[in-house]
Amino acid sequence: DAKTTQPPSMDCAEGRAANLPCNHSTISGNEYVYWYRQIHSQGPQYIIHGLKNNETNEMASLIITEDRKSSTLILPHATLRDTAVYYCIVRVGNRDDKIIFGKGTRLHILP
């Protein structure tokens, strides 16, 4: 079973920052937080991952709380193309091979 909890759905206005929360209260010290998204019926797309420091790339920012029990994925300027299901996943680096997907958060970007 997935080790994370995410809201089933969220709305965000186009042009605004989309903040997607994820709870992973049982995370271990060697587990990374990964985010993927799946645009309707397409393959999951890697977004970002981190261990304990905040991370940023061209797609998004990942904010991990100091106790690492939760994190937030931030899409800084959401567009209609960001409408997708977003998956928060925890994996042990160098050990967890397969990805176990949960139900994710269905993000609707509103025009």
Next chain:
Amino acid sequence: EPEVTQTPSHQVTQMGQEVILRCVPISNHLYFYWYRQILGQKVEFLVSFYNNEISEKSEIFDDQFSVERPDGSNFTLKIRSTKLEDSAMYFCATTPGFADTQYFGPGTRLTVL
């Protein structure tokens, strides 16, 4: 940017027929995976493959399923005798190293009639 590709994009077959789904991994990737997603359900792990051997397989991956890398480039998933419940999207994923970030292909939609 290198991508994982999959063919065909859509396969329709009759129950009991054999199907082969194909994946071309990113060129320097060594670990390969198949996942499936039944309509409206979660993405599920099927099998992982490295060095021409299955590393891990799920309960779903029964004797009807097989994987191989026949020519050093394509990575294939074969279903010997398809059932109605095999209808799903099948995704290939690849990664350069063990437990690295996985990159997924666009998927093959399999419809079993």
